[in-house]
Amino acid sequence: MYVYDEYDQKFVDDRVAQYRDQTERFLAGNLSEEQFLPLRLQNGLYLQRLAPMLRIAVPYGLLSSTQLRKLASITRDYDKGYAHVSTRQNIQLNWPRLEEVPDLLAELATVQMHAIQTSGNCIRNTTTDQYAGVAEDEIEDPRPWCEIIRQWSTLHPEFAFLPRKFKIAVCGSTEDRAAIRAHDIGLELYHNAAGETGFRVLVGGGLGRTPVIAPVVRDWLEPQHLITYLEAVLRVYNQHGRRDNKYKARIKILVKARGVEAFRESVEREWAALKDGPSTLTETEIARARSCFTAPPYRAFDADAALATLREQRARDSLFDNWVERNTREHRVPGYRIVDVPLKATGYAPGDISDEQLELLADLADQYSFGEVRTTHEQNVVLADVPGEDLYALWQSLQAAGLATANAGFLTDMICCPGGDFCSLANAKSIPVAEAIQARFDDVDYLYDLGPIDINISGCMNACGHHHIGHIGILGVDKKGEEFYQVCLGGSAARDASIGKILGPSFRQEDMPRVIETLLTTFTELREPEEPFLDTYRRVGIEPFKERVYAKAD
Numbered sequence: 001m002y003v004y005d006e007y008d009q010k011f012v013d014d015r016v017a018q019y020r021d022q023t024e025r026f027l028a029g030n031l032s033e034e035q036f037l038p039l040r041l042q043n044g045l046y047l048q049r050l051a052p053m054l055r056i057a058v059p060y061g062l063l064s065s066t067q068l069r070k071l072a073s074i075t076r077d078y079d080k081g082y083a084h085v086s087t088r089q090n091i092q093l094n095w096p097r098l099e100e101v102p103d104l105l106a107e108l109a110t111v112q113m114h115a116i117q118t119s120g121n122c123i124r125n126t127t128t129d130q131y132a133g134v135a136e137d138e139i140e141d142p143r144p145w146c147e148i149i150r151q152w153s154t155l156h157p158e159f160a161f162l163p164r165k166f167k168i169a170v171c172g173s174t175e176d177r178a179a180i181r182a183h184d185i186g187l188e189l190y191h192n193a194a195g196e197t198g199f200r201v202l203v204g205g206g207l208g209r210t211p212v213i214a215p216v217v218r219d220w221l222e223p224q225h226l227i228t229y230l231e232a233v234l235r236v237y238n239q240h241g242r243r244d245n246k247y248k249a250r251i252k253i254l255v256k257a258r259g260v261e262a263f264r265e266s267v268e269r270e271w272a273a274l275k276d277g278p279s280t281l282t283e284t285e286i287a288r289a290r291s292c293f294t295a296p297p298y299r300a301f302d303a304d305a306a307l308a309t310l311r312e313q314r315a316r317d318s319l320f321d322n323w324v325e326r327n328t329r330e331h332r333v334p335g336y337r338i339v340d341v342p343l344k345a346t347g348y349a350p351g352d353i354s355d356e357q358l359e360l361l362a363d364l365a366d367q368y369s370f371g372e373v374r375t376t377h378e379q380n381v382v383l384a385d386v387p388g389e390d391l392y393a394l395w396q397s398l399q400a401a402g403l404a405t406a407n408a409g410f411l412t413d414m415i416c417c418p419g420g421d422f423c424s425l426a427n428a429k430s431i432p433v434a435e436a437i438q439a440r441f442d443d444v445d446y447l448y449d450l451g452p453i454d455i456n457i458s459g460c461m462n463a464c465g466h467h468h469i470g471h472i473g474i475l476g477v478d479k480k481g482e483e484f485y486q487v488c489l490g491g492s493a494a495r496d497a498s499i500g501k502i503l504g505p506s507f508r509q510e511d512m513p514r515v516i517e518t519l520l521t522t523f524t525e526l527r528e529p530e531e532p533f534l535d536t537y538r539r540v541g542i543e544p545f546k547e548r549v550y551a552k553a554d
Contacts, residue, residue: 001062002292003112012112012114016109016231018041019102020102022040023040024102026039027099040114041120042117043105043116044056044114044115044119045098049420050422052097053423054096054101054104055090056090056108057113057117058125058375059087059146060127061127061128062374063373063375064365065363065365065372065376066111067112069265070110070113072358072362073194073355074107075358078096078115081086083355083358084349084418085353085379086351086464087417088167089125089127089130089374091374110369116154120165121161121162122166123149123162123168124165124167126153126165126170127146127167128142128169128170128171129171129172130384131173131338131374131382132173134385135177135332135338136534137196140197142172142178142187142189144286144289145226146170147289147292148286149168152230160422162234162238163237163243163534164249165232168187169183171188171189175495177494179377179497180202181202181205181211181497182202182205182211182214182468184203184205184206185233186201186205187199187201187226188201188202197223198220198222199218200221201229202217203215203255204255204263205252206250207250207468209465211469211499212256213498217264217267223286224286231533235270235492236338240254246351250363255485271538295333296371298333299513300335301387301388306335306389307388309389310324313391317392319399322444323395323404324337324397326407326408326409327340327341327342327406327408328340329448331384331385337388339382340409341361341383341385341398342378343379343380344407344414346405346438346439347435347438347439349418349421356401357402357403360401361373361403363381364397364398368387368390368393368394369383370385371389375474379415379416394418406444407447407454410448410450410452411441411455411520412441414434414437414456415455415457415465416465417430419481420476426459426476427459427483428476428477428478436509437516450523450524451532452532453472453528453533454470454493455473455494456468458476460476460491467488468488468499468500470497471533472533475487485506486502487502487506488501488502489519489525501542503545503546504549504550505550522549523536528542
């Protein structure tokens, strides 16, 4: 993983000192709330419904065990003993004290972490596939490119005050696990007919009030031109994006208003002045970035013996067998497995993790996975490099800590924003709905029979829970001061990305488990053998689901 050099460390330390001075001046009454607002946002601090919320940057979802331990101590010392994994692979703290945030940031800086550009109208944390570098279907490791983008975009003076926040995602595998079509810019690494690696550039995706699947703006971009082309896109947006209406300020609105062809022409004209300029990437710079993401010292295994041992362990323990089947996947290196650690145990807010669990994961990462973990868009954690012979011992430790729920990718492994329990923007609570659904569908055999289903829950139209691209999406809405929930069907964040279609009138909170049950019963009646939910929906359409749900409501 990337390790700070002296410049990086001084940069972050200076930023902490700067923000400490700003906070002290605000608390002394020498800065108004209006003056302090952009300063705290630039350092990841929101003022939420009940307390401040600090969003800590986790570049492309990669954390060391040392950083995990620091996060654990910070949640104890500055918060209430738990943290929250966000859909941008970041870590959020929901209860820090405003006056203590500078001290908290100073502690983060000691382990090469910060909260810079996790909020505000700037280029946010660049995200990617949680299995980057280890996935069997990977074309090229996207993390070096994410790091190049991170270094280029951090406090970029030209793009510090964009019309609205700006999100970039990079995919380097045949399966899109980075949801690049739902981002302001999505970058897809692929090989052309000559075997060369380049980028397909998608621009103008996003969710929120106007959900859009990003169109392709450039089908082939040579890697050395990545930054100059991104600069061209950002310049067009910065110059022409709307600033008079924040609801129409995202780049997706500009692309849609101009049309893809006209937007592409504007970018190409801007790029002509930048291409081959100072920001063009050299082979030396690309190699430097790649050198930070070399393979760990994998061991050579007797594949047959290791497989025989794992089979024996699985045959001996059905719970372990089920966990291996559901929560682990193939690794590109023989003898290793990728392990998903869902943070979706019934009765707990999706994405929440305690200080004790953070410390345990740090220990397990050191013991079994080269001291690294990854956070995911689905608000989970991954141990990416676990020897197959160590899976049973790892599972036992995870099980004792409540981290071995074998539901990765299934109905109860849902995405859920903090909602009205925390967020001042939310129209409705999200967490109680998620917990009610988890409790209603606690029969794991039934979940497995249903197959993989994505449920995404947002507490407002900002769509932090990505409800538009869930197979089943749930949106909290306000109806004359009461909390109701709108349901949409047919969304997808994968390569076949789609925006869900609204089912109909919204429902009360207490009705949501019944509504989901009716949708699932309808699916099981209409599906062909082994057919996934999304395929069934696309084959039969929304009407059969609508008829059943509202017939029941009547």
